[in-house]
Amino acid sequence: xxxxxxxxxxxxxxxxxxxxxxxxxxxxxxxxxxxxxxxxxxxxxxxxxxxxxxxxxxxxxxxxxxxxxxxxxxxxxxxxxxxxxxxxxxxxxxxxxxxxxxxxxxxxxxxxxxxxxxxxxxxxxxxxxxxxxxxxxxxxxxxxxxxxxxxxxxxxxxxxxxxxxxxxxxxxxxxxxxxxxxxxxxxxxxxxxxxxxxxxxxxxxxxxxxxxxxxxxxxxxxxxxxxxxxxxxxxxxxxxxxxxxxxxxxxxxxxxxxxxxxxxxxxxxxxxxxxxxxxxxxxxxxxxxxxxxxxxxxx
Amino acid sequence: xxxxxxxxxxxxxxxxxxxxxxxxxxxxxxxxxxxxxxxxxxxxxxxxxxxxxxxxxxxxxxxxxxxxxxxxxxxxxxxxxxxxxxxxxxxxxxxxxxxxxxxxxxxxxxxxxxxxxxxxxxxxxxxxxxxxxxxxxxxxxxxxxxxxxxxxxxxxxxxxxxxxxxxxxxxxxxxxxxxxxxxxxxxxxxxxxxxxxxxxxxxxxxxxxxxxxxxxxxxxxxxxxxxxxxxxxxxxxxxxxxxxxxxxxxxxxxxxxxxxxxxxxxxxxxxxxxxxxxxxxxxxxxxxxxxxxxxxxxxxxxxxxxxxxxxxxxxxxxxxxxx
Numbered sequence: 001x002x003x004x005x006x007x008x009x010x011x012x013x014x015x016x017x018x019x020x021x022x023x024x025x026x027x028x029x030x031x032x033x034x035x036x037x038x039x040x041x042x043x044x045x046x047x048x049x050x051x052x053x054x055x056x057x058x059x060x061x062x063x064x065x066x067x068x069x070x071x072x073x074x075x076x077x078x079x080x081x082x083x084x085x086x087x088x089x090x091x092x093x094x095x096x097x098x099x100x101x102x103x104x105x106x107x108x109x110x111x112x113x114x115x116x117x118x119x120x121x122x123x124x125x126x127x128x129x130x131x132x133x134x135x136x137x138x139x140x141x142x143x144x145x146x147x148x149x150x151x152x153x154x155x156x157x158x159x160x161x162x163x164x165x166x167x168x169x170x171x172x173x174x175x176x177x178x179x180x181x182x183x184x185x186x187x188x189x190x191x192x193x194x195x196x197x198x199x200x201x202x203x204x205x206x207x208x209x210x211x212x213x214x215x216x217x218x219x220x221x222x223x224x225x226x227x228x229x230x231x232x233x234x235x236x237x238x239x240x241x242x243x244x245x246x247x248x249x250x251x252x253x254x255x256x257x258x259x260x261x262x263x264x265x266x267x268x269x270x271x272x273x274x275x276x277x278x279x280x281x282x283x284x285x286x287x288x289x290x291x292x293x294x295x296x297x298x299x
Numbered sequence: 300x301x302x303x304x305x306x307x308x309x310x311x312x313x314x315x316x317x318x319x320x321x322x323x324x325x326x327x328x329x330x331x332x333x334x335x336x337x338x339x340x341x342x343x344x345x346x347x348x349x350x351x352x353x354x355x356x357x358x359x360x361x362x363x364x365x366x367x368x369x370x371x372x373x374x375x376x377x378x379x380x381x382x383x384x385x386x387x388x389x390x391x392x393x394x395x396x397x398x399x400x401x402x403x404x405x406x407x408x409x410x411x412x413x414x415x416x417x418x419x420x421x422x423x424x425x426x427x428x429x430x431x432x433x434x435x436x437x438x439x440x441x442x443x444x445x446x447x448x449x450x451x452x453x454x455x456x457x458x459x460x461x462x463x464x465x466x467x468x469x470x471x472x473x474x475x476x477x478x479x480x481x482x483x484x485x486x487x488x489x490x491x492x493x494x495x496x497x498x499x500x501x502x503x504x505x506x507x508x509x510x511x512x513x514x515x516x517x518x519x520x521x522x523x524x525x526x527x528x529x530x531x532x533x534x535x536x537x538x539x540x541x542x543x544x545x546x547x548x549x550x551x552x553x554x555x556x557x558x559x560x561x562x563x564x565x566x567x568x569x570x571x572x573x574x575x576x577x578x579x580x581x582x583x584x585x586x587x588x589x590x591x592x593x594x595x596x597x598x599x600x601x602x603x604x605x606x607x608x609x610x611x612x613x614x615x616x617x618x619x620x621x622x
Contacts, residue, residue, distance in 0.1 A: 034435075035435055035438075035439070087603060087607070090607055091606065091607065091610065094610045095610065096434070096435070097366060097563060097567070098563065098606050098610045100438075101559070101560060101563050101602070101606055102602075102603055102606040102607070104556055104560070104602075105599050105600075105602035105603040105606065106599070106603060108595065108598070108599035108602070109596065109599035109600060109603065111595070112594075112595030112596045112598075112599055113596055115595065116592060116593070116596065117592075226552075230442075230446070230552070233439065234439070234443070237436070237439055241435075269450075269453070269454050270450060270454060272446065272450050273446065273447045273450035273451065275443075276442075276443030276444070276446050276447050277443075277447060279439070279440070279443050280428075280429070280440055280443050280444065283429075283432055283436055283439075283440055284428050284429075284431070284432075287431075287432055287436060
């Protein structure tokens with residue numbers, strides 16, 4: 001039982017990170033209907049920014065940690081908007097597959113830029129412990145302050161996003177564009193601004209996710225985004241792509257399942273496969289995901 | 300889509316003659332290979348393998364319109380099975396010195412076919428459940444299956460686990476590769492142009508309309524998937540006996556993407572374009588070798604630039620096709 005609770009805590013903190021990244025995928029999919037493969041590299045850039053800023057700051061302070069988090073979110077929001085403006089906007093309206101390939105191109109570009117020795121190089125670097133570290137024991141369940149930070153920050157950001165999407169004019173415009181871009185434009189929504197801000201929000205969440213991930217698995221390297229990115233995408237599909245609560249739920253489920261499988265004695269080496277197996281099962285039984293709505297096919 | 304329906308005039312007269320010609324050329328190049336620079340031979344072999352991969356994926360992605368991101372997974376099945384066959388049988392049949400040319404060639408052919416059939420079987424197993432899905436979902440499920448195949452090989456100790464297989468006999472020659480590339484192009488080309496094969500294009504252009512005409516879309520998709528997987532498996536076998544070492548990591552998502560990029564740059568469903576794109580994308584890293592530090596940066600910039608400038612594919616000169 002104790003071990004179960006321990007794995008549950010570990011799984012939730014991993015799942016919270018997946019959820020943060022998955023939100024970006026799902027928001028972009030919601031408004032533009034394409035898989036932003038470069039999102040996993042935005043996550044990586046977030047971790048890199050955190051690493052670069054964190055080294056300059058005194059370590060183990062709350063304000064330092066928050067500055068690192070804020071810097072990463074800001075840089076990622078700008079990066080997301082830049083990518084959208086320079087690459088995705090000119091391609092809007094062309095075939096989905098072309099946009100997909102371009103996204104993969106952007107992803108390769110960011111990876112290779114960071115792999116260049118003058119920028120970062122291929123060697124993994126230790127992520128500085130920017131938040132104060134303390135370990136708690138709750139009835140035999142060990143909980144590090146970093147895990148707590150991950151869960152709390154992720155929860156706050158998700159609640160914040162939910163408020164933005166459902167309580168502000170921007171959020172209403174985002175939902176309108178997701179529902180029907182042409183109609184939204186007809187009633188005076190500035191589609192370009194809404195899409196740019198969607199990218200900014202999603203990328204900022206990925207940046208926060210990058211810092212939180214790097215805190216718990218304390219290294220950063222240019223290819224670190226690939227696996228978490230793929231799994232977060234799986235989480236987004238699992239929850240129902242386009243659905244914001246779905247992405248959060250999918251991330252939590254995936255993180256928990258993965259941690260339990262990774263902790264079991266004879267399945268642990270299949271950890272990376274399990275995420276995809278879960279995905280395939282879900283898609284075959286319920287292709288719209290857990291919370292996704294069925295879109296009727298128009299002929 | 301009248302632009303896709305090629306008149307008999309636009310095709311090469313007598314595809315069978317063309318195949319025989321191509322096989323003769325392949326044999327000729329194979330015989331002269333002693334006089335060709337080894338570096339050029341390597342590049343040529345790589346080109347041939349990539350042509351097989353791209354043309355076979357083109358049947359699935361281009362002609363049938365089913366976006367698959369797991370082609371490298373099928374390639375790995377073929378590579379592993381073919382390598383296992385030759386690694387186990389070659390020493391028993393021929394002793395430590397290797398055998399005469401005839402029996403080795405037969406063994407290699409058998410190994411390749413076994414690899415191809417195993418990949419085709421994997422294609423069937425993956426295809427039947429996942430081809431019920433469409434578009435992005437299909438892409439992500441095939442991606443998932445590709446990753447799962449990699450993890451399975453990583454954990455399967457009899458085939459070397461994460462370290463992979465080493466010391467595979469160097470059976471792949473440029474002649475073999477070019478011959479198989481010719482067979483792949485011929486098979487896919489003839490399949491798509493046959494009466495039966497019109498079904499692939501119909502399913503791509505409008506699945507509902509195709510079903511209304513009495514075609515079975517799922518069946519066509521599965522056939523395309525299985526044939527594509529078969530040739531991916533053959534390419535894998537050739538790759539294994541060319542590189543002599545294979546690891547599961549070499550067949551991951553990145554490899555699948557590389558093949559998809561060839562298909563898209565060539566223009567989906569445009570066989571000649573896809574072949575040219577495969578040649579170009581194999582040559583590109585070689586050309587960029589002097590600026591090795593910036594190689595990947597330039598490659599990705601070119602990829603983005605091409606998609607922005609020529610979204611219909613580099614070699615598609617007909618009217619642009621949109622989804």
